[in-house]
Amino acid sequence: RGQRCRSSKQCDYESVCDYGYCYTIDEMFENMSPPLLIKNGTVVNEDSMFKADVLVSNGIIQEISSSIIALPEMEVIDATDRFVIPGGIDPHTHMQMPYMGEVTKDDFLKGTEAAVAGGTTMIIDFCCPDHRNGESLTDGYKKWRGWADPKVCCDYSLSVAITMWRPETAEQMAIITSPEYGVNSFKFYMAYEGTLMVHDDELYRGMQECAKLRALARVHAENGKVIKEREIDLLKQGVTGPEGHTQSRPEEIEAEATNRACVLASQANCPLYVVHVMTRGAAAAIAHHRAQGAIVFGEPIAAGLALDGSHYYDDDWLHAARYVMSPPLSRDPTTPELLMKLLAAGELHLTGTDNCTYDCRQKSLGKGNFTKIPNGINGVEDRMSVVWEKGVHSGIIDPMRYVSITSATAAKIFNIYPKKGRIAVGSDADIVVFNPNAYRTISKNTHHHNLDFNIFEGIKCHGVAEITISRGRIVWANGKLQTVPGSGKFVPLSINSPFVFASHEKREEKKKPKIVERLE
Numbered sequence: 001r002g003q004r005c006r007s008s009k010q011c012d013y014e015s016v017c018d019y020g021y022c023y024t025i026d027e028m029f030e031n032m033s034p035p036l037l038i039k040n041g042t043v044v045n046e047d048s049m050f051k052a053d054v055l056v057s058n059g060i061i062q063e064i065s066s067s068i069i070a071l072p073e074m075e076v077i078d079a080t081d082r083f084v085i086p087g088g089i090d091p092h093t094h095m096q097m098p099y100m101g102e103v104t105k106d107d108f109l110k111g112t113e114a115a116v117a118g119g120t121t122m123i124i125d126f127c128c129p130d131h132r133n134g135e136s137l138t139d140g141y142k143k144w145r146g147w148a149d150p151k152v153c154c155d156y157s158l159s160v161a162i163t164m165w166r167p168e169t170a171e172q173m174a175i176i177t178s179p180e181y182g183v184n185s186f187k188f189y190m191a192y193e194g195t196l197m198v199h200d201d202e203l204y205r206g207m208q209e210c211a212k213l214r215a216l217a218r219v220h221a222e223n224g225k226v227i228k229e230r231e232i233d234l235l236k237q238g239v240t241g242p243e244g245h246t247q248s249r250p251e252e253i254e255a256e257a258t259n260r261a262c263v264l265a266s267q268a269n270c271p272l273y274v275v276h277v278m279t280r281g282a283a284a285a286i287a288h289h290r291a292q293g294a295i296v297f298g299e300p301i302a303a304g305l306a307l308d309g310s311h312y313y314d315d316d317w318l319h320a321a322r323y324v325m326s327p328p329l330s331r332d333p334t335t336p337e338l339l340m341k342l343l344a345a346g347e348l349h350l351t352g353t354d355n356c357t358y359d360c361r362q363k364s365l366g367k368g369n370f371t372k373i374p375n376g377i378n379g380v381e382d383r384m385s386v387v388w389e390k391g392v393h394s395g396i397i398d399p400m401r402y403v404s405i406t407s408a409t410a411a412k413i414f415n416i417y418p419k420k421g422r423i424a425v426g427s428d429a430d431i432v433v434f435n436p437n438a439y440r441t442i443s444k445n446t447h448h449h450n451l452d453f454n455i456f457e458g459i460k461c462h463g464v465a466e467i468t469i470s471r472g473r474i475v476w477a478n479g480k481l482q483t484v485p486g487s488g489k490f491v492p493l494s495i496n497s498p499f500v501f502a503s504h505e506k507r508e509e510k511k512k513p514k515i516v517e518r519l520e
């Protein structure tokens, strides 16, 4: 901050450099809000809980101590009986995503407004360049930045999908992981045959490249080819409704692909991040490979922690269609609690949402053919409450583990810890004043999504984000948004996260091919 510019703009000392965003001094003052003093709360980090006051100014946490005297220029927040926690980081969203001929309803404005209303202060969104049709990764990235930058109300980063292996892909991956672009992860779909899916050889090549660049490989693990065959068979047998979606994707399809992704990652010596772990079998595959020493992270999502797949068999077509996402919600009603227990045990690591919202009109495009129902569900607004309710309120995890799985671990994996994911002096002031004793009932009538339903409708959650602070500014308080479109910033993520890659060189050495010198 205030140092020589690290971005490609290379602006001068007159500007203030903030994550590669450059402000003139005047602009900087415009963005400033009064110092905030959060008094009498219990600060919760992933490894500690203690009573303290927290002072914030210029977007940064300046002081944490047992008693800070309020000065007239400070805005004081009384956090008595409240937890003061790092703002949530949702590592998996699809705002404004074009797919299946439609665009998701939450754009970067509505999506980040929903986020902060629920206590999330940073999202990592998926940028999906049309690489199959030759769009470069950087062109796709610029398009996403163009959509997001003017609209975001909280910070965000991008994870880039590779949907085909092309001769130029490796070079483009290297470019986009440079500090100028700030991408440190790639996503590979093992499903959605013909559009997003990569084949095993492409996935393996991609993982090798990720390992070389010290970027994280993330996978959507399903067997897209088998799913395609099953869809055709089910439609032939007259199964056309949303129940066909879950029947085309039996649980072992996710488990098989998760195992395969782990094997390929091991062959490529590449750390792996499995997005939306929905089933017992997928979680077991991750646990198995971790026990072999693999570096694999598993991300369940809010929907999978709260709901099961009985919804697909609902008599009401539209009700059932609202839950269509891939992989589907588990058919086993014990899965949501099991996934939470695995988060408690450290077998799964962090929570996301896969927020990818299609409204009733869009879902209805699949009437008569379940394969045409756009895949996706909401979650970014409700994750913090749902995880509290199902995790802490139900006694499975404590508040520190809650912080770990809602922000700190994401910050470590994506290499922004402790700037994000921790209440500490010098950290970004992304803070939530969280009331564990309050509750709210989730409803489409009160949510902030641009969506005419909510998959969590009627669920009562203890644990409410009463005040959300993004970079030192209150953006949500008293049940009202105080957001400014474009006030969030793009956070560049740098490669070689120590949390992921610290043992990489040693592992590489061990995997070196052996040559036997023989006397001819």
Ligand SMILES: NC(=O)NCCC(=O)O
Residues within 6 Å of the ligand: 094, 220, 324, 325, 326, 327, 354, 356, 375, 376, 377
């Ligand atoms: N999950 C889903 O159904 N839709 C979003 C795209 C993806 O992540 O697979």
Ligand SMILES: [Zn+2]
Residues within 6 Å of the ligand: 220, 275, 276, 326, 327
């Ligand atoms: Zn996915």
Ligand SMILES: [Zn+2]
Residues within 6 Å of the ligand: 092, 093, 094, 275, 354, 356
């Ligand atoms: Zn997704």
